[in-house]
Amino acid sequence: MTLKNWERIAKDYPWIQDGLNSMSDHDKQDAFYKSLEFGTAGMRGLLGVGPNRMNLLTVAKANLGFGKYLVEEFEGQELKIAIAYDNRHMSKEFADISARILSTFGIQSYVFENLRPTPELSFAVRELSCIGGIVITASHNPKEYNGYKVYDETGCQLIDSKIAKVIANINENPDETLIDLNVGDTSLIHTIGEDMDHKYLEALKGIQLRPNDEKDLTIVFTSQHGTSYPLVPNLLESCGYKVIVVEEQSSFDPDFSNTKTPNPEELESYDLAIEYAIKYNADIVLSCDPDADRMGIVVNHEGSFEYLTGNQGGSILQEYIYSSRNELNKMPERPIMFNTVVTSDLGDKIAKKYGITVEKTLTGFKYIGTKIQEHNTKGDYEFVFGYEESYGYLLADFARDKDAPQACLMVAEAANFYKKEKRTLVDVLNGLYAEHGAHVEKQVAITRAGETGLQEIQNILKTFREDSPATLGGINVLMVDDFLTSKRSTGEDLDFPQSNVLKFYLEDGSWIAIRPSGTEPKCKFYYCVIGKTTELANEKFETLKNDVNRIAKI
Structure with a gap:
């Protein structure tokens, strides 16, 4: 029935007719068997x-749900949101339809004049006192x-309880083909220009711990065709680094x-940047993903270029930040660090030290x-660092999403500091292994697309x-730990929102976690393996991976 509805309106929208004409039966089955869902991001x-x-149409439908949510949640307040977009196909068009749909609710939209980093959107929501953002x-x-x-109004992505309300509103309009795309009050749509860039740039500069140190570092930088250029260079x-x-x-x-690939988690995304680094004998390579919330690092170490994982980057950053804060008397009285249940334990050990x-x-x-918002409201702890294994870092909470520009600047500062000590970031990491034990963190992901793939992933869990x-x-x-039932196998309750995640703690201190991706048709297996040396930890990882694959039948 849904396909017939789209065929019915195809005459009014050439992009629908062209799309239908180009689709195979398999394509149609996958495109029409369900609606897009909200995941972790x-x-x-x-x-x-x-x-x-x-x-x-699907973006318009989402905005109908979001718009109703905003009107209901912020009744009596000034209704305004900020909108940003990246370099992808249809990004500008989706930003435009979002603003126009929201205007039908009387909501003002402040839309960036062209593409901008995701963390700058989070910053803009806070700077403009908006009730939300897109x-x-x-x-x-x-x-x-x-x-x-x-x-939300703090610049943070909507959590599950809020998203549930948006989804309930979206589901009130099950047939997106009935939505009128030719709507909107343009008087409610405003432009965000370079003034916001300048404010964000000044905030970024403010995170430096040693702004006056002499700089002796050469950085190769790639934006992967995305929004971090020219802001990050x-x-x-402007902080004195050669880029x-x-x-x-x-x-x-x-x-x-x-x-x-535009994904800094994948090694081949650095190929061209490393060619540059070899040519110019650069100290480090920094790479941002297209919307500039994730950042990857490659280090020139003893003549070879070594990739750092998100966990390794987070551990090195913590060692530098915490030791520097202590040295410079910049550590708050009650500091707190946040990471996730699938992030390496090495970062926890550094923080606790x-x-x-x-x-x-x-x-x-x-x-x-x-x-961050909860503890700021309580006034009990002060945020000093937050990170995920998937290359996302936050150092200062003027943004409430992972912020690659922040991370790039602090990695540069750390690399510059350690270079003066004749150490690379890899040397720092090896020192952490010597102190806390070798930690090998790996992620193995299997892709299973379509309805049958979704069922296979569910069967694995x-x-x-x-x-x-x-x-x-x-x-x-x-x-x-079973985060779906919120129970630990030893009987304790888990104080987390429900999520389809399992985490197995092993006798030697290693652990393995399994979760379906919230944004891609993947099942992800996370490994944190501890050994006396990285070689022994890697051997242990291979044994664990083979056993997990056997049980999962992959």
């Missing part, structure tokens, strides 16, 4: 025709994707033509942003949940 999917695709982006996904993320250069931009990847190309409270959240920076293994890789399982 909002709504994200393939561009195309149908309710299970990102297009003008970012049109698919983050690090391939070019075929786009997405829609919604923010301008930021680094060499990968020019081929600095254009706002929605096809990502000059990068193998410096007397910093650690609090864990579910995966998704919205949970970290919410925790069901297998591990209903027939929980007593050993993994020959190591005893001490206990299991």
Whole structure:
């Protein structure tokens, strides 16, 4: 029936007719069997025709739900939101339809004049005293994707309880083909210009711990065709660093033509940047994903270029930040750090060494942003760091989402500081391993697209949940956290929102977590493996991975 509704209106929208004409039967089955859902980072999917695709009608439908939510939640207040978008296909069009749909509720939209980083949107929400925000982006996904993320009045992505209200409103309009796209009061739509860039840039400069140190660092930087250019190079250069931009990847190309992947989690995304680094003998390579919330690092160490994982980058940043704060008397009285249940334990050990409270959240920076707000309101702890294993970092809470520009500046400062001591960031990491034990963190993801793929992923979680293994890789399982039932296998309740995640704690201090992705058709397996040396930890990881794959039948 849904397909017939789209066919009915195809004559009014050439993009629908063209899309339907180009789709195979398999494509239609996947595009029409369900509607796009909100995951850990909002709504994200393939561009195309149908309710299970990102297009003008599905984005309009989402805005009808968000608009009603805003009107109900902020009755009697000034209704205004901020909107940003990235370089992807249809991003500007989705931002435009979002503003026009929201105007039908009497909501004013402040839309960036062109593409901007996701963390700058979070900053703008706070700076403009908005009641919410929207970012049109698919983050690090391939070019075929786009997405829609919604923010609350603190600049934090909406958490589950708030999203549930938005979804309930969205579901009141089950047939998106009945939505009129030719609506909107343009008098309620305003432009955000360079003034916000200047304010954000000054806030970024303010995170420096050693702003007056002499700079002796060469950085190769790539924006992966995304929104971090020219802001991040301008930021680094204004702070005294020598920056060499990968020019081929600095254009706002929605096809990502000059990068193998825009995802800094994937090693091949750095290939061209490393060619630059070799040519100019750079100290480090910094890479941001297209919407500039994630950042990856490659280090020139003893003549070779070594990649750092998100966990490793987070551990090094913490060691530098905490030791520097102590040295410079900039450590607050009651500091707190946030990370997630699938983030390495090495960061926890570093934080505790410096007397910093650690609090864990579910995966998704919205949970970290919410925790920051909670403790700010209580006045009991002061935020000093937040991070996820997936290359997301936050150092100062003028934004409430992961902030790659912040991370780039602090990594540069740390690398510059340690270079004066004749150490690279890899040397610092090895020192942390010597102190706390070698930690090898790996993520293994399987992709299973479509309806059958979704069922296969659900079956994997069901297998591990209903027939929980007593050993993994020959190591005893001490206990299991089930975040769906909010129970630990030893009987304690877990104080987390419900989520389809399992975490297995092993006798040797290692752990394994399993969760379906909230934004992609993937099942992710997270490993934190501890050994006396990295070689032994890697060997242990291979054994654990093989056993997990055997149980999961993958």
